[in-house]
Amino acid sequence: MTVDELSRIANRLRLDVVETVHDAGDGHPGPCMSIADIMAVLFFDEMKLDPANPRWAERDRFVLSKGHACPILYAALARKGYFPVEELKGLRSLDSFLQGHPDMNKIPGVDTVSGSLGNGVAIGAGMAMGCRMQGIDNNVFVIVGDGEEEEGIIWEAAMAAAKFKLGNLIVFADLNNHQSGGKVTELSSLYPVADKWKAFHWHVQEIDGHDIGQIQAAIAEAKKVTDMPSFIACKTLKGKNIPYMEDNNAWHKRVPTDEEVEIAREALRDKI
Amino acid sequence: MxxxxxxxxxxxxxxxxxxxxxxxxxxxxxxxxxxxxxxxxxxxxxxxxxxxxxxxxxxxxxxxxxxxxxxxxxxxxxxxxxxxxxxxxxxxxxxxxxxxxxxxxxxxxxxxxxxxxxxxxxxxxxxxxxxxxxxxxxxxxxxxxxxxxxxxxxxxxxxxxxLGSGREPQVFDDGTPFAFGKIREVKRFGDDVALFASGFIMDRAIAALEQLHADGINGTLVDVSTIKPIDDEGVAAVLSRCGCAVTVEDHNIYGGLGDAVSEVACRLNPCRVLRVGLQDKYPRSGKAAELLDAYGLSVADIVAVAKQAAAK
CATH class of the missing domain: 3.40.50.970 (Thiamin diphosphate (ThDP)-binding fold, Pyr/PP domains)
Structure with missing residues (x-):
């Protein structure tokens, strides 16, 4: 798929998120926008998947460690054909299978429970070990936020994945410098984050998380490294491409009004 | 073996x-x-x-x-x-x-x-x-x-x-079965009181049952080796027969066997259930046997609580 096509898919997913959160009346839209381009590349260009057979053993695995960004995961799964797009508006409601955070049994295409922050790297490491032990030639992709890297288990998992030389584990970090309570740089000493992963013996790349070509190139590079897990540090913008959401942490969890949905549609009209 | x-x-x-x-x-x-x-x-x-x-x-x-x-x-x-x-x-x-x-x-x-x-x-x-x-x-x-x-x-x-420390005595004969989800009667002198025990203090529960027998109280000792799901029918049947019970466990009295058996009693066969276990406090260092004795898990403690239960 071309860079332009993938960029348009990313924006389609962004608008899906705005409409989903609006229709559902709940959810976290801001954290979805910063990973839209990574999601588009993974689900529509990179990952080996079969929507008709969601539990296909040979598939690539995906872990959305920052599970609160699930509206964009659900949008990607719907657009990929796992379930009808019309189901998205049921998000977080009792009669829908679309849980407030990802559920691997209720939602086709979801590979693990996630949403309690910090757990995705360890779960992804377990998946990578399990696939490797069974001779499955695939990759496990994880997206972590920057805020959740304040959790201790992230670093336990970083050590284990390096020890086991999990070359089939590729972690994207969505470095938008926002977390629920404010700026990551103000709330913690996480940054410089890439240096920390290097010190934990990961193969580290630093890219623009909104540059489709850079995302594709980083994945290609990461797949060449077979004796180290990969960490792709992605500089991103929270709320990217939705004018009133960009770099505005008020949109971490907030429902757009009818008018705000229209503004988003207008902003993305020529980009989808 | x-x-x-x-x-x-x-x-x-x-x-x-x-x-x-x-x-x-x-x-x-x-x-x-x-x-x-x-x-x-x-x-x-x-x-x-x-x-x-x-x-x-x-x-x-x-x-x-x-x-x-x-x-x-x-x-x-x-x-x-x-x-x-x-x-x-x-x-x-x-x-x-x-x-x-x-x-x-x-x-x-x-x-x-x-x-x-x-x-x-x-x-x-x-x-x-x-x-x-x-x-x-x-x-x-x-x-x-x-x-x-x-x-x-x-x-x-x-x-x-x-599992325990690795120093537990063997209390049951070789060939003793293990049934997932089922209680097992270890010994039955009579139905004066039911002792429900689980885990590595079974030896103390056995000794207590024998002591009670010597003292003229004939009880039934039950091994509860599956705490969840608890064997509702099995536990209720023993409770129905004995009419009172004591639970024995190396666990806090809250949350473990004592609560599990009490819940069955409440639902299926209301009766008195007394709990032998750690009495909701933090213990201290000590040799294993002395420690259990010091915190309410001695054979004498089990016997005393069983007599209290059986007094009705």
């Missing part, structure tokens, strides 16, 4: 099963020696996933392994497993119902004894009993632990096996 301890026995069972099933792996947060899994590691060096001292990581890695069809067994000290990695067990294993097994070492005061409170774990059963979908096994000795470990691996989904 001479099995020296619950730890050796359970690991022998896992090792035997691993020969038949290459999906069985051990996930260890620096617990191979403690779990008596060195022989397993010698036979299956690639199937011991040593993650270092990192219990949360161990449980999440096991969850990830299980999503791919592997059958991980996470083994480490009962409290570090169920307290430090509590949320990982609940959210990433029990909630999706993944096929991860847990073995908790040093269950109870008896397990931690001289190490002190940091290494004595009498909340593990209560913590796990409150999580939907987690089965809990508390075998009484090495031979039972061997059978319990095999039974655990036969069921699909999360299950916790509570």
């Amino acid at each position: 001479a099995l020296k301890s619950t730890r050796e026995a359970a690991m022998l069972a896992i090792q035997e099963l691993a020969r038949e099933d290459d999906k069985i792996v051990i996930v260890s947060p620096d617990s191979v020696a403690a779990a008596r899994a060195t022989k397993f590691r010698e036979e299956f060096p690639d199937r011991v996933i040593e993650v270092g001292i990192a219990e949360q990581d161990a449980v999440d890695i096991a969850a990830g392994l299980a999503t791919t069809g592997m059958k991980p067994v996470v083994v480490t000290y009962a409290g570090f497993l169920t307290m430090r990695a509590c949320e990982m067990i609940r959210t990433f294993v029990a909630y999706p119902g993944l096929n991860v097994k847990f073995i908790g070492l040093n269950g109870g005061m008896l397990g931690g004894e001289r190490e002190g409170v940091t290494h004595q774990f009498y909340e593990d059963v209560g913590i796990l009993r409150s999580m939907p979908g987690v089965r809990i096994l508390t075998p009484a000795d090495g031979q039972q632990a061997y059978l319990a470990a095999k039974a655990m691996m036969e069921v699909e989904g999360p299950c916790y096996l509570r």
Whole structure:
């Protein structure tokens, strides 16, 4: 798929998120926008998947460690054909299978429970070990936020994945410098984050998380490294491409009004 | 078969099963020696996933392994497993119902004894009993632990096996069966009082039953080796016969066997249930037998509480 096509898919997913959160009346839209381009590349260009057979053993695995960004995961799964797009508006409601955070049994295409922050790297490491032990030639992709890297288990998992030389584990970090309570740089000493992963013996790349070509190139590079897990540090913008959401942490969890949905549609009209 | 301890026995069972099933792996947060899994590691060096001292990581890695069809067994000290990695067990294993097994070492005061409170774990059963979908096994000795470990691996989904210090006496004869989800009458002198016991203080419950008999009170001793799901019908039948009961466990009186039996009594056969166990306090370091005696788990304590129950 071309860079332009993938960029348009990313924006389609962004608008899906705005409409989903609006229709559902709940959810976290801001954290979805910063990973839209990574999601588009993974689900529509990179990952080996079969929507008709969601539990296909040979598939690539995906872990959305920052599970609160699930509206964009659900949008990607719907657009990929796992379930009808019309189901998205049921998000977080009792009669829908679309849980407030990802559920691997209720939602086709979801590979693990996630949403309690910090757990995705360890779960992804377990998946990578399990696939490797069974001779499955695939990759496990994880997206972590920057805020959740304040959790201790992230670093336990970083050590284990390096020890086991999990070359089939590729972690994207969505470095938008926002977390629920404010700026990551103000709330913690996480940054410089890439240096920390290097010190934990990961193969580290630093890219623009909104540059489709850079995302594709980083994945290609990461797949060449077979004796180290990969960490792709992605500089991103929270709320990217939705004018009133960009770099505005008020949109971490907030429902757009009818008018705000229209503004988003207008902003993305020529980009989808 | 001479099995020296619950730890050796359970690991022998896992090792035997691993020969038949290459999906069985051990996930260890620096617990191979403690779990008596060195022989397993010698036979299956690639199937011991040593993650270092990192219990949360161990449980999440096991969850990830299980999503791919592997059958991980996470083994480490009962409290570090169920307290430090509590949320990982609940959210990433029990909630999706993944096929991860847990073995908790040093269950109870008896397990931690001289190490002190940091290494004595009498909340593990209560913590796990409150999580939907987690089965809990508390075998009484090495031979039972061997059978319990095999039974655990036969069921699909999360299950916790509570083991002790590795110095437990064998209390049951070889050939004594283990039935998942069922209570077993150990000895019945009569129906004056029911003693429900679980785990490695079974020897004290047996001694108490004998002492009661000598004192003219004829009771029934029941081994509750599956705490969850509790054998509702079996427990209720014994309660119905005896009309009063005492529970005996090396666990806090809240959350464990005492509560489980009390809940059955409330629902199916209301009667007096008194609980012998740690009386909701933090104990201290000491030699195992002295420690149990000092904190209300002596044979004399069990006898006294049983007499109180039987007095009605």
